[in-house]
Amino acid sequence: MTPPPFLDTPEAYTTLFDSVDTFLLDCDGVIYHGPVVVPGVKRVLSLMRARGKKIIFVTNNATKSRRMYKTTFDKLGIEAHENEIFGSGYASAVYMSRILNFPADKRVYVLGEKGLEEELDSVGIKHCGGTDPEDRVFIPSMDFSYFTPDPTVGAVLCGFDSGINYKKLGKAFSYLRDDPNVHFLLTNQDKVFPTHGTFYPGSGSLSAPLVFALQGKREPTIIGKPNKPMMDAIIAEHQFDPARALMVGDNLLTDIAFGNNSGLRTLLVMGGVTQKEQIYGDKPSDILPTFVVESLGDLAVLDGQPAEKTA
């Protein structure tokens, strides 16, 4: 496979920029690194808006709702609108609502945080589990004889849940064990999540007990990048021409695979989780982007402003 072009001239940036109407942007690693905005990116976002480009922020983090993400963007001084934000939590809610047509009289048993519950609320899907103290306060025990399953539960949805415990895993497992019609959904299957300059078990790791226990019996539908349901949910809400869309990300396994799988062109940015040798080394990755740039912020030169305004 020919390695993808590394774009590093204003001419190359212009050609790419002009060929795109819709930018799907991963957040952490592209727009910011934790609390630090990537230099130049605010100017690039302004330029996109000035030129009438559509922006969709696409993130696998399901712990925050769009409302919470908006607050994060506000704090970082980045213009963003709730309807531009698409987290895997909201994608899960949209997928259940519009694609599964999840019944209004059913509820979903949630492993997840407040942000995920908020997104289910936003589309009118009833839920239980989640941040309910009843399930989060747990006396260690292997005894489930106290547990009477709720017959209205029609799905189990697993996101990142810092309050994970055996009670919640056991309840979720019971629903999936006892009824093949109960949907089994994961917001995403990220192995780890980055925080404080290191990383800890991610959403996919916290649903691994259910996936492992049910192996060979039940397979989950995985919503988040790189999987198709995330794109189906985005397209259900935002119509755009895939031929004139670009997925921008720092992660080959999630962002770039996601764009590639959906027939979009993809732009890999360095400075995140991918090393250059994974693209240009002797043994390149099986998953390659259409283009590579050092940073999305480098496209800031296209706005004709003086470079010192970079931040």
Place this chain on the structure above:
Amino acid sequence: MTPPPFLDTPEAYTTLFDSVDTFLLDCDGVIYHGPVVVPGVKRVLSLMRARGKKIIFVTNNATKSRRMYKTTFDKLGIEAHENEIFGSGYASAVYMSRILNFPADKRVYVLGEKGLEEELDSVGIKHCGGTDPEDRVFIPSMDFSYFTPDPTVGAVLCGFDSGINYKKLGKAFSYLRDDPNVHFLLTNQDKVFPTHGTFYPGSGSLSAPLVFALQGKREPTIIGKPNKPMMDAIIAEHQFDPARALMVGDNLLTDIAFGNNSGLRTLLVMGGVTQKEQIYGDKPSDILPTFVVESLGDLAVLDGQPAEKTA
């Protein structure tokens, strides 16, 4: 592959019985089903003792120590001695102590119950985590900035832990992430455990978050059946001639694979987790025992006692 013989005559039982000096016996499904002793099994165990056979009870359950198992056997009215009992918890302790030569000044971070801690104590291995309330009482949070790793931790050992939470998973993950010399051990990788006539996520499911998060970076050593470390640990403690030993179990994937992998003959009992069609059906399992009997209790006819003494 020729299907294994189904033994159902006193002559067949005698030939088998006389060819065995050491019986390795799975417990749940062979000796008892939960609180109910399998009919005839007490007589068979008495006969083994009368004929000078060596008995080793081999179980993957790591939540109980040998001492606790002895109590269970006592309650069921089954003669058993602590030194005949080999759970995957004790096997893990023996493996660490005798095969890894785990240093006396190091400690192991435990995901597990009191029984596992007790077995580590029994071989003099220091531990932390486990049932320590400090780790079991958890306020849901993704923030690990409070956590200062203990530099003496040289291993992470995961068994069934009903007090599993993100704090423990995060701490265990940190040790494995930061130091490739920290051993990564699972007492066993059972998907589910049976209880109250149904089943819930098992030990292997509870370690799945760590296995998944570290996939491609760290592989665990799995101690319990069907894996070799369990047999290495048993042999380190009990010398016996494999050619005159028999592994008896109800589970093809754990018990029978365990015996087969170790070059022992194997005896499958029905009435547990295996269906006859998995052996004698059109599409038999890849893992087959040397022999099949309906129940270990059926060998009670060999003691010449009247049948009414069956229980």
